Amino acid sequence: MANWIPLWLHKLSSPPTFYRFAGTLQPWATALALLTGAIALYGGLVLAPADYQQGDAYRIIFIHVPSAWMSMFIYGVMGLASFIALVWRIKLAEVVAMESAPIGAAFTFITLVTGSLWGRPMWGTWWTWDARLTSELVLLFLFLGVIGLYHAFEDRRQGARAAAFLALIGIINVPIVHFSVNWWNTLHQGSTVKVFGPSKMSGDMLWPLLLMMLATKLYYIASLFRRVRTDLLAMENGKDWVRKIAESEADR
Amino acid sequence: MSALHDFLAMGGYAAYVWPAYALFFVVLVADAIAPRARRKRLLRELRARLARQEARQEKHRAPPSSP
Secondary structure: OOOOOOHHHHHHOOHHHHHHHHHHHHHHHHHHHHHHHHHHHHHHHHHOOOEOOOEOHHHHHHHHHHHHHHHHHHHHHHHHHHHHHHHHOOHHHHHHHHHHHHHHHHHHHHHHHHHHHHHHHHHOOOOOOOHHHHHHHHHHHHHHHHHHHHHOOOOHHHHHHHHHHHHHHHOOHHHHHHHHHHHOOOOOOOOOOOOOOOOOOOHHHHHHHHHHHHHHHHHHHHHHHHHHHHHHHHHOOOOHHHHHHHHHOOOO | OHHHHHHHHHHHOHHHHHHHHHHHHHHHHHHHHHHHHHHHHHHHHHHHHHHHHHHHHHHHHOOOOOO
16 A cells, blocks of 8 residues: 555545444435435425526426536546556445446436436427437446446456446546537537536526535435445455344344 | 415426426435345345354254264
8 A cells, every 4th residue: 555645544445444434424414415405406496486488497407407417426436436446456446436336327317317308398309419418328328337347247356347447438428528518519508507707597596506416416425325335245244344233233 | 275286387397397306306216225225135145144154063063963
C-alpha cells in the first residue's frame, strides 16, 4: 500500500470495518433521502406553478433530470472505483464499482422511460435517434455490460477485474452524454441548470429540482451501502466476523 | 375536492406524468428490496453450512461404536 494513503482510509477499506461503518450511516442516508425527496416532490408537484409552454407536463423534470444526473454521476463513481480496483487491487473498490452498476442501470432506465413519457406529449414522439437519447441508451448498455461481464466469470474477483476494465473504457461516453446537446443538433433541450453562472429557471421550480438531486444522491449512498454490505458478507463468508453476524441474526 | 381533482388531472397530462412517477418509485423500491432478500438468503445458507460442519465434527469426536 502506498504510504501517502492515510491510515484511517486504509483501515476503513477493510471489509469488517467498512461493514460496520456503512451499517451506521445507511439508515440515516435512507431517512434523509425519504425526507428530502418528500419535500422536493411536494415543492415540485404542488407548490411550483405550471410551465407557460408545457403546462403540467414539465413536472416530469423533477424525476427525469435528477435521474439523468445520477446516471452520469454513478458511472463516474463506478469508473473511479474501477480504476482504484485495477491499480491497487483493493477489494472494497471492486465491490463499490460492481454494486454501483445495478443502481446506475436503474437510474438510466428511469431517465430513458420518463424522457420517453415526456417526449410523447412535447415532441410528438416516444423516441428519436438523436445524440442525447442515443448516448444515454449506450450508457444503459454499458451498465448492463458491466453487470453481465461481472457475472460471466466463475471467480468473482476475476469477473470484477474484467468488468472494471469495461467500466473504465466506457467512461468516455459520460462527457459525450453531457455535451451531446451542445455538439450536435438535437431535439433535446440544452441545460437549464448551470453550475457556473445563473440558471435559466425560476426559483419556484429550481429548488425542488436541486433538492431532488440531493435526495437521489442520498438514495444512491443508502442503496450502495446496503449492496456493498451484502456483497462483503458473500465475499468473506468463511471469515469469523461474518460467522458472528450469521449467528447473531439467527435469533431474530 | 376539485383542487385534488385538478392536481390529479395534471392539466390534461396525467397519462404521462403519473406513469413516470410510478415507474420511478417501482424501480427504486425494487432496487432497495433486492439486496435485502439476497442478504437474508446468504446468511441462511451460511448458518446451514456452519450447522453441517458442527454435526460432522460431533461425529468425529464421538467414540467408535464397536471396539
